[in-house]
Amino acid sequence: GVDLSPEAFRGAAREADALLCYLTDRIDAERFAACPKLKAVANVAAGLDNIDRAAAAARGIVVTHTPGALTEATADLAWALMLAAARRIVEADRFVREGRFEGWRFDLLQGLELSGATLGLVGFGRIGQAVARRARGFGMRLATLDRPSLDRSAWPDVKGMDLDSLLAEADVLALQVPLTPRTRGMIGERELRRMKPTAILVNVGRGPSVDETALVRALREGGIAGAGLDVFENEPALAPGLADLPNVVLAPHIGSATVAARERMIRMACEDLAAIAEGKPPKYPAPGIYHQDTKTARE
Ligand code: GLV
Numbered sequence: 001g002v003d004l005s006p007e008a009f010r011g012a013a014r015e016a017d018a019l020l021c022y023l024t025d026r027i028d029a030e031r032f033a034a035c036p037k038l039k040a041v042a043n044v045a046a047g048l049d050n051i052d053r054a055a056a057a058a059r060g061i062v063v064t065h066t067p068g069a070l071t072e073a074t075a076d077l078a079w080a081l082m083l084a085a086a087r088r089i090v091e092a093d094r095f096v097r098e099g100r101f102e103g104w105r106f107d108l109l110q111g112l113e114l115s116g117a118t119l120g121l122v123g124f125g126r127i128g129q130a131v132a133r134r135a136r137g138f139g140m141r142l143a144t145l146d147r148p149s150l151d152r153s154a155w156p157d158v159k160g161m162d163l164d165s166l167l168a169e170a171d172v173l174a175l176q177v178p179l180t181p182r183t184r185g186m187i188g189e190r191e192l193r194r195m196k197p198t199a200i201l202v203n204v205g206r207g208p209s210v211d212e213t214a215l216v217r218a219l220r221e222g223g224i225a226g227a228g229l230d231v232f233e234n235e236p237a238l239a240p241g242l243a244d245l246p247n248v249v250l251a252p253h254i255g256s257a258t259v260a261a262r263e264r265m266i267r268m269a270c271e272d273l274a275a276i277a278e279g280k281p282p283k284y285p286a287p288g289i290y291h292q293d294t295k296t297a298r299e
Contacts (some may be wrong), residue, residue: 009034018273023047029055033102040276042269045256046070049179049206059126063286064272068126069264070256075130077255078174078204081228084249085200086112088226091246112171112200112225115139122186123177123205124150124158131174132158143169167194172202174252179206189214192223200226204255207232212239219245230255 013019013035021027023045032038032055040062043051048065056063084090088111095101095109109297119135121128121144132142132155146160163186167173173195177183187201188211195201201224203210212233218224226247232238237251240247256265272282 009243013263016041018276020269020273021050023050026050027056028052029063032056032059032061032071039062040273040282042273043192043286044111044265044269047178047206051286053286062276062282063267064263064276064282064284065286066268067284069268070261071130073258073261074127074176074204074255075134076258077251078127078202078228079134080175081202081230081249081251082172082174082200083206085202085226085228085247086114088247110196114172117141117171118143118169119154120144120166120173121158122173122175122209127176127204127221128174129155131176139257140172153221163191164194167191170198172200174206175201175203175207177209179208183209185209185211186272187195187211187215189217192218195224197222197224199214200228201222202228204230207235212242215239216241216245219247284285 009031013031015037017033017037018040019025019027019035019038020042021044023043027041027050029052032052038059038061041051041056041064043063043065046065046067046069048063051063053063070265090111092109115138118141119132121142123131123172124144124147128144132144135142136157141159142155142157143159143161143166145163145166150158150160161169173187175187177186183206186209192201192214195218201210201215207229210233214229216239219227220241226249228249228251230251231253238250243250256262268284272284
């Protein structure tokens with residue numbers, strides 16, 4: 001995208017009425033101070049953790065995002081990672097390419113059978129529910145964190161439980177939560193220890209929800225069986241050792257990277273900026289700061 005280095009930013013920002021930004025742009029109080037005319041920030045993302053919404057509110061700056069545009073794309077990617085990790089697809093591909101395939105073998109690359117397995121969903125907002133809909137087709141059992149907002153009539157087959165029970169019961173733990181003070185570091189050494197040694201962890205939300213160093217250790221020592229990650233704690237850097245593990249599938253934050261989702265995202269952001277310019281309310285304003293309900297989960 002655009003050059004948003006501090007120097008370039010200061011020059012362009014002085015005159016800016018609005019900013020269209022990506023999740024890699026950290027928009028904080030310092031940035032706002034450099035933009036005296038700023039009225040609106042449109043984040044081309046569902047997540048809003050890159051924007052200091054309190055600082056925006058204090059200056060009367062409207063913040064918008066793109067909820068709903070990337071629900072299905074991101075749920076697809078969660079499933080791609082889940083299937084790849086469960087059936088060891090990256091390992092298998094490497095095995096074949098390296099010329100090690102010498103014929104069918106009974107004990108070759110056995111993985112986790114998803115049918116009948118329990119999918120523990122951390123985050124049951126739009127994306128979590130889209131992941132769950134797919135899971136029904138695969139014959140998985142469904143569980144998520146007990147929340148008053150859990151719609152029992154739409155999800156009679158989803159078991160609600162506390163985090164410790166979810167960790168203990170999940171064969172696949174799928175994270176799709178926004179990054180908030182509550183979700184930062186929510187899966188650390190203690191939580192990983194409660195998981196089954198056969199379990200797989202998938203994260204398509206935000207990297208800092210997982211202690212990546214503890215995850216590397218758990219994966220290396222057999223604490224859990226595998227992981228599929230689209231996001232990283234210190235993106236784009238990886239925790240030492242992560243890329244050397246055979247039992248992880250890694251993607252470069254491509255959850256919303258379908259042509260259709262990206263078109264919707266940019267259109268929603270531009271439409272909201274146009275509305276704001278005309279003095280109308282935006283269609284997709286940022287929800288309240290640190291809104292804790294998982295309904296807003298990364299999505
Ligand atoms: C992507 O990570 C998004 O929040 O849109």
